[in-house]
């Protein structure tokens with residue numbers, strides 16, 4: 001997030017077909033809620049294309065990368081690593097420590113799909129639970145990012161957007177570019 005510590009999200013594991021929507025939503029959630037970059041596995045091309053397309057249309061900065069070795073990304077990460085898991089320590093107990101630990105090197109936030117390798121629990125500096133109940137990587141990531149940024153991510157200013165949504169009590173209003181002062185288009189399109 002601009003003017004804040006760098007945060008990178010790693011989507012660990014992807015089953016083409018079955019996980020396409022979830023992986024895409026991990027990327028969209030990372031982008032919308034303040035992360036600077038998402039790293040997808042090599043086989044998540046559809047998700048990577050969709051997140052890149054949304055970034056082109058609705059603005060950045062946000063980077064999308066793919067890797068052929070998620071394990072190596074974690075192993076070689078210079079900064080702190082958080083692994084979100086229902087088995088981890090309560091987020092309330094560790095969020096302050098994590099915020100304090102992120103300085104020059106970016107924070108890596110890892111979310112799984114199906115079972116992640118047990119090594120990941122050892123490599124992570126914190127295994128963090130957003131409750132100790134099973135739910136989803138998208139929900140866990142959203143809550144984690146909001147806690148980490150303490151809500152500041154909700155005020156992100158997007159740049160180089162092809163279109164910008166103007167909040168309305170009812171209906172939909174979208175203007176061209178990132179000039180929120182102009183009023184050039186109303187649309188019924190979803191995105």
Ligand SMILES: C[S@@+](CC[C@H](N)C(=O)[O-])C[C@H]1O[C@@H](n2cnc3c(N)ncnc32)[C@H](O)[C@@H]1O
Nearest residue numbers: 084085086111112129130131133135136137140
């Ligand atoms: C289908 S779940 C698999 C649940 C898995 N057994 C676990 O370790 O959390 C996929 C991903 O959702 C995230 N997740 C699910 N429940 C979570 C929770 N309570 N807290 C944090 N992350 C969670 C984890 O990143 C997990 O890898």
